[in-house]
Amino acid sequence: GQQLNQSPQSMFIQEGEDVSMNCTSSSIFNTWLWYKQDPGEGPVLLIALYKAGELTSNGRLTAQFGITRKDSFLNISASIPSDVGIYFCAGRLTDSNYQLIWGAGTKLIIKP
């Protein structure tokens, strides 16, 4: 089936550092979404992207829809302890009416 390759799998960072993660696919997507999941909870939508090249911010978070439509990037600036969690990308294929394909997640851990 379709797959999204999300990297890195996990990140250990210092508080205050910037964070970058990305998702790539061999297929073209028409929508990219970024979610965060905390322990014991369901994913929460952070940013939605709908056009190739689109750059969207949500506070300290910035995400981009890749020009090739096969990738997307999420950046977090000046990380804080509450940024800890698992970040997922999800995409909708151009020939899909609604179903999302999800990445395996990037686990963000802040070093004490």
Next chain:
Amino acid sequence: ETGVTQSPTHLIKTRGQQVTLRCSSQSGHNTVSWYQQALGQGPQFIFQYYREEENGRGNFPPRFSGLQFPNYSSELNVNALELDDSALYLCASSLGGRQETQYFGPGTRLLVL
């Protein structure tokens, strides 16, 4: 406004048994989607219900079935449980079928022994 709730929170079953998981959608939402999330993986779409009808299905066998009720709450039923069915089962509700507008519940953790 109440959020999405799921019950039970945890469940242990044995191989071959049947299980029913429940989801109450957020107030005003008419669409419920169900996902399976294995440990260390992203959610996998099982199916979606819109106004009591199945509105789409992922790559899951027929032993995964569902219902949506007039109040838009939903059930996920899994028959003939297999060990690989152990996972977190998430439901998400939305108004209409666009999944980017959906809100997730906290999930039901199912362990099959």
